[in-house]
Amino acid sequence: MSMILTSMIVIPLIGAILALLMGGSREKLAKYVAIAFSAIELVIAVLLTLGMFGSFDSLSESFQWIHTDVFVINYALTVDGLSILMVFLTSLLVLLVNIFSLDEHRENNNYFYALIMAMEVGLIGVYTAADYFLFYIMWEVTLIPMYFMISWYGGPRRHYSAIKFFIYTHVASLVMLIGIFALGYLSVEAGPVDFSFEAVKNGIASAALGAQSLIFALLFFGFMVKMPSVPFHTWLPDAHTEAPTEGSVLLAGVMLKMGSYGIIRICIEALPNAAAYWQWLIIAIALISIIYGAYGCIAQTDLKKMVAFSSISHMGMVMLGIGCLSEAGITFAVFQMFAHGLITAMLFMVCGMTGHKVGTREIPLLGGLAGRMPMYALFMMICFMASLGLPGLVGFWGEFPVIMAFYDFILANNVIWMLLFCMLSLMLTAGYYLWAMQRTLFGPETTKIDLTHAHDVGHFEFAVLAVLSVLVAFFGVWPDAALQFLEPYTSGLIAAMGVI
Amino acid sequence: MVAEIFTSIFGALTPLATMIVLVAGALALPGIQMFGKKHVVSWAFALILTIFALVMDMCLLVDGYTGTYLGVTTTVYTTLMGMLFLIVLFFVVLVSNASTETTRSHAGAYYSLLLGATTGMLFVVSSVDLLTIFVGVELTSISSYALVALKRKDGRASEAAVKYAIIGGLSTALTLYGISMIYGLAGTTTIYELAAYVLTAESFNWAFAIGMVCMIAGYGFKIAAVPFHMWAPDVYEGASAPVSMFLATGSKKMGLAVFIQVFLFMFIMAGTLGTIYGEIAQYTFAILAAITMTLGNVVAIAQNNIKRMLAYSSIAQAGYILIMMAVMTNEAMAAGTFHMFTHVFMKGGAFLIVGALICAGIGEKISDYKGLAKRAPFLAAAMMLFLFSLAGIPPLAGFTSKFFLFASAIGTPGATYDEWVWLAFVAILNSAISLYYYARVVKAMYIEKGSETEKIKVPAVFLFAIVLCLVFVVILGVYPDLIYGYCEMAANTLPHIVG
Numbered sequence: 001m002s003m004i005l006t007s008m009i010v011i012p013l014i015g016a017i018l019a020l021l022m023g024g025s026r027e028k029l030a031k032y033v034a035i036a037f038s039a040i041e042l043v044i045a046v047l048l049t050l051g052m053f054g055s056f057d058s059l060s061e062s063f064q065w066i067h068t069d070v071f072v073i074n075y076a077l078t079v080d081g082l083s084i085l086m087v088f089l090t091s092l093l094v095l096l097v098n099i100f101s102l103d104e105h106r107e108n109n110n111y112f113y114a115l116i117m118a119m120e121v122g123l124i125g126v127y128t129a130a131d132y133f134l135f136y137i138m139w140e141v142t143l144i145p146m147y148f149m150i151s152w153y154g155g156p157r158r159h160y161s162a163i164k165f166f167i168y169t170h171v172a173s174l175v176m177l178i179g180i181f182a183l184g185y186l187s188v189e190a191g192p193v194d195f196s197f198e199a200v201k202n203g204i205a206s207a208a209l210g211a212q213s214l215i216f217a218l219l220f221f222g223f224m225v226k227m228p229s230v231p232f233h234t235w236l237p238d239a240h241t242e243a244p245t246e247g248s249v250l251l252a253g254v255m256l257k258m259g260s261y262g263i264i265r266i267c268i269e270a271l272p273n274a275a276a277y278w279q280w281l282i283i284a285i286a287l288i289s290i291i292y293g294a295y296g297c298i299a300q301t302d303l304k305k306m307v308a309f310s311s312i313s314h315m316g317m318v319m320l321g322i323g324c325l326s327e328a329g330i331t332f333a334v335f336q337m338f339a340h341g342l343i344t345a346m347l348f349m350v351c352g353m354t355g356h357k358v359g360t361r362e363i364p365l366l367g368g369l370a371g372r373m374p375m376y377a378l379f380m381m382i383c384f385m386a387s388l389g390l391p392g393l394v395g396f397w398g399e400f401p402v403i404m405a406f407y408d409f410i411l412a413n414n415v416i417w418m419l420l421f422c423m424l425s426l427m428l429t430a431g432y433y434l435w436a437m438q439r440t441l442f443g444p445e446t447t448k449i450d451l452t453h454a455h456d457v458g459h460f461e462f463a464v465l466a467v468l469s470v471l472v473a474f475f476g477v478w479p480d481a482a483l484q485f486l487e488p489y490t491s492g493l494i495a496a497m498g499v500i
Numbered sequence: 501m502v503a504e505i506f507t508s509i510f511g512a513l514t515p516l517a518t519m520i521v522l523v524a525g526a527l528a529l530p531g532i533q534m535f536g537k538k539h540v541v542s543w544a545f546a547l548i549l550t551i552f553a554l555v556m557d558m559c560l561l562v563d564g565y566t567g568t569y570l571g572v573t574t575t576v577y578t579t580l581m582g583m584l585f586l587i588v589l590f591f592v593v594l595v596s597n598a599s600t601e602t603t604r605s606h607a608g609a610y611y612s613l614l615l616g617a618t619t620g621m622l623f624v625v626s627s628v629d630l631l632t633i634f635v636g637v638e639l640t641s642i643s644s645y646a647l648v649a650l651k652r653k654d655g656r657a658s659e660a661a662v663k664y665a666i667i668g669g670l671s672t673a674l675t676l677y678g679i680s681m682i683y684g685l686a687g688t689t690t691i692y693e694l695a696a697y698v699l700t701a702e703s704f705n706w707a708f709a710i711g712m713v714c715m716i717a718g719y720g721f722k723i724a725a726v727p728f729h730m731w732a733p734d735v736y737e738g739a740s741a742p743v744s745m746f747l748a749t750g751s752k753k754m755g756l757a758v759f760i761q762v763f764l765f766m767f768i769m770a771g772t773l774g775t776i777y778g779e780i781a782q783y784t785f786a787i788l789a790a791i792t793m794t795l796g797n798v799v800a801i802a803q804n805n806i807k808r809m810l811a812y813s814s815i816a817q818a819g820y821i822l823i824m825m826a827v828m829t830n831e832a833m834a835a836g837t838f839h840m841f842t843h844v845f846m847k848g849g850a851f852l853i854v855g856a857l858i859c860a861g862i863g864e865k866i867s868d869y870k871g872l873a874k875r876a877p878f879l880a881a882a883m884m885l886f887l888f889s890l891a892g893i894p895p896l897a898g899f900t901s902k903f904f905l906f907a908s909a910i911g912t913p914g915a916t917y918d919e920w921v922w923l924a925f926v927a928i929l930n931s932a933i934s935l936y937y938y939a940r941v942v943k944a945m946y947i948e949k950g951s952e953t954e955k956i957k958v959p960a961v962f963l964f965a966i967v968l969c970l971v972f973v974v975i976l977g978v979y980p981d982l983i984y985g986y987c988e989m990a991a992n993t994l995p996h997i998v999g
Contacts, residue, residue: 066979066984067981068904069834069988069992070831070904070913071904137899141895144888144893148946159947163936167935167936170932171932174929174932175928177928178924178928181906181910181911182910185910185915185916186916189914191913192913
């Protein structure tokens, strides 16, 4: 049995421990350790994605872990078309974040890089776990590094934001845990409960619809808070505003995706009937999140907070795609997760740089930055345009096909008026991005703040943003590079739903 | 096997073997103190005896030894719980000589009392009769009052000891009252005969129910279940940290063991869970559990003294463990016993750190822990892991045991329980609340800046004990089978204990 997936969990773990040990005089080495280990991780992820280790099916790993009278818990990892994209995205962003941070010096660098690497352990674990117990453990493992990341390296209100983030997501995951228990117990007639994804999926199908939909609600709540969806979104703007740029990138880029990944992997895969039962609620939550998030963006004066609200809106788009429960809907919802990961990483880097280089992120105080910081302006335009869905960039393939899939749903249910929401959301998105761009970059140079020390993008920052821009364009003109992994997965998923 | 060595030494007395060793030690220690003068001699003697008893107990456990001598019954359950008490005793004795809080001039009496108290606990878990259980509990309690008072020339300790003794006396009275009512109606104090009485009882008798509730209340004092918890924070605050650890992790487990033996044995053994007495006991315990964990956690938030905070957190943990008494299944009992074990390591570890820091001159206030991460990086990291484990953060031991425990309340393979799901919800919500006050300590240690920056040095034995606890907190988190297997075995052999 190949151990390639285990190595993907162990490598960042070793990186985290080594980085942690680089205290005191060796502090400078911590970042190189982190970069080296995340680079190895990315290489493995790319080889994995390109199929160098064989087809996905051959990569499952399973070891007996805890066997009691009541539970059979295995250490089980697997990858398929859905998880491979997330694994790739995670390892890419972690490496880029490590490189991006080189331009800035911090106290206690070793802790900083250890936290990033520890987060990678949890993230890769969540995206590859094939057992509920392991999934839950990894889910919680991501939480603690992020808490410390915000409360050690964050902005002035970091303690408040960190504890709010922690409590919101921890309570949500505890509710999810109850759902997991119930899922396990009802998936068997008697004897020990096998907590592997496969066994639970096969076993739960015969349970009563009422029980299924109740369990779905518990699990969905846990994932929805993580995504986050209105009305449980309020931790996100706070966390983002206070988190350091690197933390925001990982939080928005890959951690929020844990929520939508969980909905597809667990709620939809294991409980398709319940998903159909709650379909209207999912659609409603998605639409509210999209519109509310977009309105929230317009109201913000802090660039980073605006981007945080745009994440709520875009993750709403992911949920809308999932809510369609169709092949196209889920495929492009996942693609939107991937696209949003790339774009939002750029967005947060650019916004973080604004605060760092100009001294403030308040939009009313900014203006005419394009003249003094041309590269900065270029990257901001690229990511804003990508995020608002400009054809040719990756964001377009995330948003437009989801709306197409939603259109099918609208026609099938004869609720044509719902299209208004989609149009509204597109208009608002274009509106807040263009307006923010205009106020920040163009027009006469601002006199409200001192710009004499403002400097353009640093070398490492440039390299990272350039790589991301290339990827945004690459997947924009050739989305099939990512879609080819997804389509077999979603067609299988929809086929299985049809059988049930 | 190794256990044969012990069985050949003790012969038919093997069920009593660990107790014999401890009693011999307890009796010899004052003499050793008189002739040896040096407190380190008493310490070494007590430590060697403890390790001997612990090793013997472990061998009997691994061998699955069962036997009876004069009504003292040894089963897997007995040796398992015995191991728990002896582990606690081992940690307490280990650090006592290095601690500046424990009195050195009375080393003989101190270790003698510790050994005596543990003998009481061992006696409790090998008894099958209400009266012998009562005697064991009293032996432990009376030794504990003296242990608390032994921190002399400290007003808080004297206050705590008096409070403890008075409330302990009240609980004794209640228990005896309950036992006498039960004896009056059933005509027996032996648990399996009581089970037969419950099974054959033709009509419901209020007096019997009241007797049961009196016993629950009486022993409820011992485990500091709300509303019988008032003494615990004062006593833990007043006593020295090793003694607090002994009370929080050892003596409290004895109270829970009594519940297991009296009520779980009585109801599960006779299959009388469905009878009205069974239901009364179950609901009483469910309410007790819910109130205990909620109040413990909520009040812990307001504490500024770390010992008091840990005391309230112990109350909350007792509430979690009481879930097993409400659910009353074999799985719940296995999970509850397992949580008792993980609690020993995580709460014990936290108390050890507090004790070590007191020796190093750090105060007991949470605000005294500011900037600890810089001054004592290892202690701060260990404390963080213990607290996270108490809060139930994976992959630490506290998570795994809570996972089993809460799971046992939610259902069993093939079904979910409608009666007890609410209890699991309450428990899980409480876990979330508890995170807040644990995180407060972590925040003080890691995030806030302290006024002093010099490094802290603590005695090496403390570090050794803390490392041991830490190792078990991590190992039991990722490999629970190490102990959980025995917990299940103990729970499954429950019905065969007697007869």
